[in-house]
Amino acid sequence: MIKTISTIPDLRAQINAWRSQKQVALVPTMGNLHAGHLSIVERALSAADRVVVSIFVNPLQFGVGEDYQTYPRTFEADCEKLEKVGTHLLFTPSVTELYPAGMEATTYVTVPKLSDILCGASRPGHFKGVATVVNILLNIVQPDKALFGEKDYQQLTIIKRMVADLFMPIEIIGVPTVREADGLAMSSRNQYLNAEQRAIAPTLFQTIDNMRIKIESGEHNYTSLENQAMQTLAETGFKPDYVAVRQAHTLDMPTTAADEDLVILAAAWLGRARLIDNRVVAK
Numbered sequence: 001m002i003k004t005i006s007t008i009p010d011l012r013a014q015i016n017a018w019r020s021q022k023q024v025a026l027v028p029t030m031g032n033l034h035a036g037h038l039s040i041v042e043r044a045l046s047a048a049d050r051v052v053v054s055i056f057v058n059p060l061q062f063g064v065g066e067d068y069q070t071y072p073r074t075f076e077a078d079c080e081k082l083e084k085v086g087t088h089l090l091f092t093p094s095v096t097e098l099y100p101a102g103m104e105a106t107t108y109v110t111v112p113k114l115s116d117i118l119c120g121a122s123r124p125g126h127f128k129g130v131a132t133v134v135n136i137l138l139n140i141v142q143p144d145k146a147l148f149g150e151k152d153y154q155q156l157t158i159i160k161r162m163v164a165d166l167f168m169p170i171e172i173i174g175v176p177t178v179r180e181a182d183g184l185a186m187s188s189r190n191q192y193l194n195a196e197q198r199a200i201a202p203t204l205f206q207t208i209d210n211m212r213i214k215i216e217s218g219e220h221n222y223t224s225l226e227n228q229a230m231q232t233l234a235e236t237g238f239k240p241d242y243v244a245v246r247q248a249h250t251l252d253m254p255t256t257a258a259d260e261d262l263v264i265l266a267a268a269w270l271g272r273a274r275l276i277d278n279r280v281v282a283k
Contacts, residue, residue, distance in 0.1 A: 002083040004090045008140050011091055015052070015141060022049035026143040028134060031055040032072040033081050036149055036178035036186035041085050043175045044147045052141055053082055054091040060103055061129030067272075072188055091141070098136055109135045111158045111165070114251060118154050119267055119276065122241050130155055131162050138163070138170060146170055151177040151185050153265055153278040157251055177277075179205070185277050192273035201270055203236045204277050208243065208264045212279045215245070215262065222254060229266070239269040248280060 005011045015024055025048035027040050044051045055078060062068035075092075082090055099106050108128055114120070115127035138146060146163075148156050160172045178186045183205040184198075193201055207229045214225060222245040229243040247254055248261035262281040267274060 002079055002087060002090055004079070004092060006092050006094070007097060008093070011052075011089075011140060014089060015050075018050050023144045024048055024050045024052060024141065025145040025147060026137065026141045027051065027053045027147050028137050029053060029055055030057045030071065030188070031078050032074050032188040033078045034178075034186050034188065036151065038081060038085055039178050040147050040149055040175045041082065041087055043173070044145070045086055047147070047173065048143075048145055050088045051086075052089045052091055052143065053087050054093070054137055054141075056091075056093055056098065056133070056137075058129060058133040059095060060099070060106075060132055061126050063123055063125060066123075067189075072191060091137075098133065106132070108132050109162065111162050114154070114158050114161055117251060118242060118244060118246075118265055120154070122267065127155070127158055131158060134159055135162065135166075138168060143170060145173055147173045147175055149177060150174045150278070151187065152276060153263060154251065157249075183209075185275075187273075187275065189273045189275070193271060197237075197271045197273070200237050201273075201275060204233065204238065204266060204268055204270075204275050205279075207232050208266050208277060208279045211243075211245070211264050212281050215264075215281050220256070233266075233268050237270065241267040241269065241274070245281075 005014060018024060025044040027044050029037055041051060041053060057071050059068050109131040110128045111131050120127050148159060150156060156174050163170055163172050180186060182202040184202045211225050211229055219225060226243045226245060230240045233240040243266045245254055245262055245264055248263040254260055254262055263278055265278045267276045
């Protein structure tokens with residue numbers, strides 16, 4: 001059975017025993033693990049000597065009316081998957097372990113500007129919850145490296161900024177999105193889709209990938225492309241939140257410079273599932 005630790009002192013004791021000779025990597029998750037998560041763990045195993053995976057459904061990043069209570073929890077299956085790929089340690093803290101003073105009284109970490117746009121505009125406070133819990137986990141584990149999926153591109157950008165701004169000696173590594181055969185990005189929330197919605201869902205990726213092709217072919221009217229994509233998604237059955245072309249490293253609005261590194265980001269509701277995806281534009 002995989003070694004499992006649930007308290008901070010026990011976790012620190014184990015990591016300190018490793019640290020003198022071993023590089024440690026952290027993979028934070030909320031559980032309900034799929035092939036996308038496992039690809040991150042496998043990348044961590046190749047990047048460090050010891051890998052810690054955390055499973056914690058973080059209430060601080062869920063807004064009012066969101067799916068905290070119903071978020072899928074599959075702990076036993078998760079343990080089996082992590083053991084199979086060779087995870088060294090699983091950290092499973094309780095809410096009171098990470099927020100001993102209560103969430104209302106805890107110290108928050110916020111990354112300004114980046115946290116208020118795109119998904120942050122639609123989910124106020126979400127990225128404050130993400131930055132806070134990731135900061136807590138990084139402080140507890142003190143890994144040499146931490147790995148996150150590129151599917152949530154905005155989240156990855158925010159975490160990189162937080163680590164840089166706070167001078168944390170931690171390398172943040174993004175791991176490419178794992179997709180289903182039809183292009184749909186793997187996500188724990190995909191299981192909210194019924195059969196009809198699941199058939200429609202790949203349109204999100206197809207739409208932003210078509211935008212990528214047009215931009216790489218020389219189209220620079222980004223507003224027009226965004227509007228067309230929103231219309232396509234709406235006509236297909238989505239309730240689109242946003243489709244946006246942004247600068248890849250800062251998520252700032254693009255300028256007229258043709259040689260910018262760009263990324264296309266999108267979020268849309270399909271039934272009760274809020275799907276996100278992104279596509280980096282090649283120069």
